[in-house]
Amino acid sequence: MTNRLFDASVAPASLPEADVRGPWAYLWWLVRIRPWPLVLSGLLGAVWMVPLALIPLVIGRAIDEAGQGGGQADLYLWSLLALALGVVQALAGAGLIQAAVGAEAHALSHTHRVLMRHVVRLGAALRGKARSGDVAASAAADVESIGNAFEVVGRTIGAVFAAVLVAVALTATSPLLGLAVLIGVPAAVLGIGPLLQPLQVRDEAQREQMGIATSQAGDIVAGLRILRGIGGEAGFAERFRRTSQEVRRAGESAGRMEAWLQAAGIFLPGLVTVGIVWFGARLALQGTITAGELVAFYGASAFLTLPVSTATEAAETLSLAKVAAGRVCTLLRLTPDATQPAHPEPLPPGPLSLADAHTGIAAEAGRLTVVVAPTDRTGDLADRLTRPGGSDDGAPAVLLGGIPLDRVDLAELRSRVLRSGPTDTLFSGTVREELTAEAAHSPHDLDRALFTADADDVVEALPAGLDTRLDEGGRALSGGQRQRLILARALLAAPDVLVLEDPTSSVDAHTEARVAERVAAARAGRTTIVFSDSPLWRGVADREVRLDADRIPGSLDRSAGVPS
Structure with missing residues (x-):
């Protein structure tokens, strides 16, 4: 979620x-x-x-x-x-x-x-x-x-x-x-x-x-x-x-x-x-x-x-x-996948880089990285990048701001890194409560998040706008409307690192193009990783990473124009 x-x-x-x-x-x-x-x-x-x-x-x-x-x-x-x-x-x-x-x-x-x-x-x-x-x-x-x-x-x-x-x-x-x-x-x-x-x-x-x-x-x-x-x-x-x-x-x-x-x-x-x-x-x-x-x-x-x-x-x-x-x-007795480290190390302030030597995924601090990978692997990859212990195969730890992910304090990790994927859901309540989670957000921030996710027309079409009550799961909305509201919720949280799994899979190409351009502009200076094979996302990325099924990394640094 x-x-x-x-x-x-x-x-x-x-x-x-x-x-x-x-x-x-x-x-x-x-x-x-x-x-x-x-x-x-x-x-x-x-x-x-x-x-x-x-x-x-x-x-x-x-x-x-x-x-x-x-x-x-x-x-x-x-x-x-x-x-x-x-x-x-x-x-x-x-x-x-x-x-x-x-x-x-x-x-x-x-x-x-x-x-x-x-x-x-x-x-x-x-x-x-x-x-x-x-x-x-x-x-x-x-x-x-x-x-x-x-x-x-x-x-x-x-x-x-x-x-x-x-x-x-x-x-x-x-x-x-x-x-x-x-x-x-x-x-x-x-x-x-x-x-x-x-x-x-x-x-x-x-x-x-x-x-x-x-x-x-x-x-x-x-x-x-x-x-x-x-x-x-x-x-x-x-x-x-x-x-x-x-x-x-x-x-x-x-x-x-x-x-x-x-x-x-x-x-x-x-x-x-x-x-x-x-x-x-x-x-x-x-x-x-x-x-x-x-x-x-x-x-x-x-x-x-x-x-x-x-x-x-x-x-x-x-x-x-x-x-x-x-x-x-x-x-x-069920145990969480992530546990609090005995001696946590603080993350550096400001934008954070995210690097995984095992898969070859490297997201530079403050830049937008698009990862092209087999669809059935994106969930596992997103797990590995955002959750300590996301992989049990003995692979080296993912580095967040140069700190191994399993040494980061869980509270700090979860306040600065956010993952949004296809399994996310909308809960019952008003649209405003759903997007803000009752946190202190200005109307300007809320409007900007809706605009970036191209979800302002979704809210305008609702009977009472932001005060419209949603059923659990947002069942009355279409798949594309739900996906855009979920993206707006993630953008409004404004984490230092945002990992998105195919965030525009349920919208048309014109909407996807607007969302990709707006997310790239709104997230400038913050680290964003998008799992998608869409050329529209790849067109706005600062860096593109391609992964095949055998985890053999190959990447192209667009800022340098040469293979990295």
Whole structure:
């Protein structure tokens, strides 16, 4: 893309590097960098769940007090206690919602930020390292799954704490019933465990299919004009239908496993409740426990279905979060092609020369050089000239102002060297925002860039001129209009070194001639390299370099008029 690439030094200091050793390591990293939302959520979860667990015990005690001839004062006292527990639960519930949403927002925002920071760090290298669908799915579905896991933590902590409290209280009343609770509830939770691994496998399969479908959809939308031109629209639509059916089948498979998990979360604690009620009724008939204690045991056992269902939800959510965190870690482990040198060397001020002894490309400072090379090689050559490590064949480094490219500070390199090629795109927003990138440019500079790129007529034809909103990719524009706006954006950035890959391939000869002459005049005194075999560009060049497929350089210095 035609922009200034990301400088890691400007990343927010408050956001440390993520732990990407694995999904659990990443989730624990999110907890460590801001634990208080989860701590508060857990405390409020306990305060919210405990009154709900104690209310059956209070009601049972009230029944016993009434049956034993207790006075109205005792009955009112227990009733007020039940009311107080209800008020505490309501207040804690309101706080729990806020704390849980805060914990969820923390996980969402930090995951979004580390993803965005790393995507920008990767820059153009991302295209060759990950599918666009994987990036989009991680930024949407995976981030949401991680946030859901943080939201459920508070309720889960409260459920566990309340379940232990109820088990202790029931054990104090009846050791046999308490033992039944202590055995039955964990058994119900453990009974759900065998379903988690198959659910995780199916979730991963569904996530993989979603990434493929998203990538295909993006490719079809981006190339719809071309597909229609070659009659391939129906074929690609059929491919996407087949892929979408794969997504549907994967979703149904995961959904069936989720349904079994939900059913187990209801059935297993239901069995525990039935068993405790049956056992408690027998103890009541034997006179071992009172009627009030039987009611308390029934209410408590019915309450225990809530902790079990909460534990089921937490297990399912954490399973999804593990899959999502694994995908996020996969993206975060991608490495950029260029790395910051340990001891960067500053570039000299003023115009910069660019020389590559391996290919024979030599651009003198402040001059326009046209490189004629096989079309399928221009992208690799432009990579080599503008990106440290652009070639892995052991060739000598490219020299920028006499400094090896891999020794230049990345921030300085990306502020002084700009590459614009056929893969550049226009983003959504107004034309003015797109061209200026919200940087400080005078109206005169903007008008001059549009004139140089012969794009002023493109802006004049738009309904609101520079304030016209563009769709993503500038789909409403023709190929030539998009190319000229992209060139204007590159010219407006005014880098010391500008590398252009066939910048006029989509315009007619008359427009190309005007653009070539104007670029040569506007870039006078600044280094410009143009990859093109057009005679119109070669006619305005200060220097021409010809490269064959075997990288055997041959050049002609027009200023000297003799082969160099």
